Amino acid sequence: MNALEINDLNKAFGGLRVTSSVSLAVAPGERRLIIGPNGAGKTTLFNLITGELRADSGRITLFGRNLIGLPARQRAHLGLARTYQIITLFPRETLAHNVTLSLLGLSPLRWNPLLRLNAQHDLWHKARSTLASVGLGHLADRPVAETSYGERRRVEIAMALVQDPKVLLLDEPFAGLSVDERRDVLALLTAIPRDVTVVMIEHDMDVALEFAERITVLHFGCVVVEGTRAEVVQHPRTREIYLVE
Amino acid sequence: MNLWLILAVNSVTLGGLLFLLSAGFSLIFGLMRIPNLTHGSMFMLGAYLGVTCIALGLGFWTSALLAGLGVALFGAVIERFVLRRLVGAELAQVLVTLGLSFMVADVCLMQWGGDPIAVDTPPLLRGAAKIFGLAFPMYRLGIIVIACVIAIALWLLLERTRLGAMIRAAVDDPQMARVVGIRVSHLFTIVFALGAGLAGFAGVIGGPILSVYPGLDQDMLPLALVVVILGGTGRLLGSLVGSFVVGFLYNFGQAMFPELAYVVLFLPMLIVLVVRPQGLFGRVPL
Amino acid sequence: MKPAALVIALLLLVAVPFWVGNSFYVNIAAQILIYAVLALGLNVLVGYAGLVTLGHAALFGVAAYAGATLINAGHGPVVVAIGALGATLIATAIFAVLALRGTGLGFVMITVALGQIAWGIAYRWISLTNGDNGISINTRPAPFGLSLASANAFYWATLVVFLITVGAMAIFVASPFGAALCGMRDQPRRMTALGYNVWLTRFLAFLFSGFWSGVAGLLYLYYNQFISPQTVALSASAEALLMVIAGGTATLLGPIVGAGLVIIMKDVASAYIERWNFVLGAIFVLIVVFMPEGLVPGVARVWRRRR
Numbered sequence A: 001m002n003a004l005e006i007n008d009l010n011k012a013f014g015g016l017r018v019t020s021s022v023s024l025a026v027a028p029g030e031r032r033l034i035i036g037p038n039g040a041g042k043t044t045l046f047n048l049i050t051g052e053l054r055a056d057s058g059r060i061t062l063f064g065r066n067l068i069g070l071p072a073r074q075r076a077h078l079g080l081a082r083t084y085q086i087i088t089l090f091p092r093e094t095l096a097h098n099v100t101l102s103l104l105g106l107s108p109l110r111w112n113p114l115l116r117l118n119a120q121h122d123l124w125h126k127a128r129s130t131l132a133s134v135g136l137g138h139l140a141d142r143p144v145a146e147t148s149y150g151e152r153r154r155v156e157i158a159m160a161l162v163q164d165p166k167v168l169l170l171d172e173p174f175a176g177l178s179v180d181e182r183r184d185v186l187a188l189l190t191a192i193p194r195d196v197t198v199v200m201i202e203h204d205m206d207v208a209l210e211f212a213e214r215i216t217v218l219h220f221g222c223v224v225v226e227g228t229r230a231e232v233v234q235h236p237r238t239r240e241i242y243l244v245e
Numbered sequence B: 001m002n003l004w005l006i007l008a009v010n011s012v013t014l015g016g017l018l019f020l021l022s023a024g025f026s027l028i029f030g031l032m033r034i035p036n037l038t039h040g041s042m043f044m045l046g047a048y049l050g051v052t053c054i055a056l057g058l059g060f061w062t063s064a065l066l067a068g069l070g071v072a073l074f075g076a077v078i079e080r081f082v083l084r085r086l087v088g089a090e091l092a093q094v095l096v097t098l099g100l101s102f103m104v105a106d107v108c109l110m111q112w113g114g115d116p117i118a119v120d121t122p123p124l125l126r127g128a129a130k131i132f133g134l135a136f137p138m139y140r141l142g143i144i145v146i147a148c149v150i151a152i153a154l155w156l157l158l159e160r161t162r163l164g165a166m167i168r169a170a171v172d173d174p175q176m177a178r179v180v181g182i183r184v185s186h187l188f189t190i191v192f193a194l195g196a197g198l199a200g201f202a203g204v205i206g207g208p209i210l211s212v213y214p215g216l217d218q219d220m221l222p223l224a225l226v227v228v229i230l231g232g233t234g235r236l237l238g239s240l241v242g243s244f245v246v247g248f249l250y251n252f253g254q255a256m257f258p259e260l261a262y263v264v265l266f267l268p269m270l271i272v273l274v275v276r277p278q279g280l281f282g283r284v285p286l
Numbered sequence C: 001m002k003p004a005a006l007v008i009a010l011l012l013l014v015a016v017p018f019w020v021g022n023s024f025y026v027n028i029a030a031q032i033l034i035y036a037v038l039a040l041g042l043n044v045l046v047g048y049a050g051l052v053t054l055g056h057a058a059l060f061g062v063a064a065y066a067g068a069t070l071i072n073a074g075h076g077p078v079v080v081a082i083g084a085l086g087a088t089l090i091a092t093a094i095f096a097v098l099a100l101r102g103t104g105l106g107f108v109m110i111t112v113a114l115g116q117i118a119w120g121i122a123y124r125w126i127s128l129t130n131g132d133n134g135i136s137i138n139t140r141p142a143p144f145g146l147s148l149a150s151a152n153a154f155y156w157a158t159l160v161v162f163l164i165t166v167g168a169m170a171i172f173v174a175s176p177f178g179a180a181l182c183g184m185r186d187q188p189r190r191m192t193a194l195g196y197n198v199w200l201t202r203f204l205a206f207l208f209s210g211f212w213s214g215v216a217g218l219l220y221l222y223y224n225q226f227i228s229p230q231t232v233a234l235s236a237s238a239e240a241l242l243m244v245i246a247g248g249t250a251t252l253l254g255p256i257v258g259a260g261l262v263i264i265m266k267d268v269a270s271a272y273i274e275r276w277n278f279v280l281g282a283i284f285v286l287i288v289v290f291m292p293e294g295l296v297p298g299v300a301r302v303w304r305r306r307r
Helices: A042-050 A072-077 A095-104 A121-133 A149-161 A179-190 A205-211 A229-234 A236-244 B002-032 B039-055 B060-081 B090-112 B138-160 B162-172 B174-179 B184-210 B216-231 B236-256 B258-275 C003-014 C023-048 C056-072 C077-099 C105-124 C151-174 C176-186 C188-193 C198-224 C234-247 C253-272 C276-290 C295-306
Strands: A004-013 A016-026 A031-035 A057-062 A080-082 A167-171 A197-201 A214-219 A222-228 B128-131 B134-137
Touching: A004 A042, A016 A042, A016 A214, A016 A222, A031 A042, A031 A205, A042 A072, A042 A080, A042 A167, A042 A197, A072 A080, A072 C188, A080 A149, A095 A121, A095 A149, A095 C176, A121 A149, A149 A167, A149 A179, A179 A205, A197 A205, A214 A229, A214 A236, A222 A229, A222 A236, A229 A236, B002 B039, B002 B134, B002 B138, B002 B162, B002 B184, B002 B216, B002 B236, B039 B060, B039 B090, B039 B184, B039 B216, B060 B184, B090 B216, B090 C105, B090 C234, B090 C276, B128 B138, B134 B138, B138 B162, B138 B184, B138 B236, B162 B174, B162 B184, B174 B184, B216 B236, B216 B258, B216 C105, B216 C234, B236 B258, B258 C105, C003 C151, C023 C056, C023 C151, C023 C176, C023 C198, C023 C234, C023 C253, C056 C077, C056 C105, C056 C198, C056 C234, C077 C105, C077 C198, C105 C234, C151 C176, C151 C198, C176 C188, C176 C198, C188 C198, C234 C253, C234 C276, C234 C295, C253 C276, C253 C295, C276 C295
Parallel strands: A031 A197, A031 A214, A080 A167, A167 A197
Antiparallel strands: A004 A016, A004 A057, A214 A222, B128 B134
């Protein structure tokens, strides 16, 4: 059974087709990279998978479970997590609070108006250890507003990881990072255990290629090339797309 | 039958007055994306200014124009010195207009006292006209004419002048308008002043029918809101149609369902907001 | 707030009838507490959920009108309370379902429309609400047989309700539900992707907010012994919002301070300053422009800088 399977997915805004008969299958534990020029529909694809956008037609299944028609919030409960291209954290809160809030999203405690959040030590402990695993343990009590861009990118990843997802969608995790920061994030991502399937969108090729096992290339909303890293890198169509751009 | 006819004419009159009140509100909302909660107070301020001008011996029409200009100037000052400081923070701007409405209302109370002031019908439009054997006050018919004149003038301004083109562009897409070189912040001041001036002018025009009293602002503001929600923001045609719809809803509602008069008025507004947030005609979604 | 400061504040509040002077001021204090309950309830929506509403006076009014109707029909205080608060919750639920169709400005406008419909009913449905003449009552409840007819007694009863409200708010804010609500204020899209049900959380928060506004409305009825459509007008909702914004939405103290400011301006300063409405509006404008986070955080900020 595939971790994530998409069949003939379509989405159009008026006359503009942003996703065109997209099909792909990601095996459990795989590291898949989705690339393509700007406007190829990569983030749209993620939005369709998470349910923030409703597809016009097609199927999406997560470990065999159909996602079409399921509201976005329920997909999170099935083990789907994502990070965002534009950082969307809670700036007034500490890093630990941000990650705890992420963890709370899956917990029945989120409906509880009587207990003290600060007293939920299990949640906070898990949040802090996830922050430590991304190298931010020492900043756990710092407000997000007082952290650097590179640190915030890692908080984004921590927020996704803390939910113990089965499938993790990373939307341009390296965007805007310095060379050193990219090395750090790559190490972090490489250390993710194999029981998490990772699908990454990236624009920046060098670091992303090191991570990927299989690559899907999108262009104008269609899948144009797919295969192992070696196959795709050498494929004439890939070069064509990137040279023209 | 006669009752319905009279109600109908009164509704059209009220519609005309509401158009004068709400056209400015709609433009401000459409361009600046804020419901100007000071608008009712501007109507009232204009009415009071008109009263003073008339008392000084200036004619009715001169007073109406002067009052409109006075309130327009006031509007320009507010926009330039208060609202412009809060560009981008739309909620803050709404709240500020709320605070300003308190201030204006109190100044009016201080200056003109708490008793209602009647405004005499201008000599030109006294008496009644006989139509279909019924007598209609000339002034009420006059308001309809004035509203049409202003509507045409505004239409010409928006559709046939450069300023109008800039306003329409900025209503449709403020970012793009800036990119092509339109001084959007200047437009804001001009449109706010224009809207305020129209409201002030409308206050005087409405004087002979509504008279002027403390609380007039709170009576008129919700009506302007309903017109704009029903008719859409930033669209002249929408304001026109919305005004007449509200005029009819108000009068017929009072006559037919006195107990639910205001429900009849605000329920359509609610329905439109819930079902079609951009209003029946408008293009600026809330 | 530090525990020592809290204890002092509590003692001062309890001792109000003794140090404040005459019963006129005790009544003012009771009014401040009543409106503080309203402001705290309103702040659940404005401050924590991030949903500004200009229709909250309607919920305040529903409780008062329902209470008045039940009292005049001869029912005892328990039935009155259940009936009034029940009616408020139903009205709140209707408000919430309709208003939550919009966000931001749309939400505000829908609450305005709903508030105006409520006001219109209060003003015009004379057989139900007695219209502009309002409804009078002439009792106050007598819990455990203690009469609340005197200013002092009523003040203390109000203080008890106020303290319960503050306690409820403190628990709410510190809870996971409260944290979730604040998260939705800042990043609703993200919260949905994290597994939260944003609509339902906001709906429940709305009910919580409406409930306390209803409590305030019932208290007001017992205090004032009279309810009229003026209490449900747009200006009343605006004043409630003013209280919350002026004091600051981010703390529990903010709405309380804001309520105090507005009531003192209205009922006390009005005796000395003729143009208190103007001053109130001016204060509001100044706060929004220069201290948008409100008085309590703004003053705290200035204080910290002085050190």
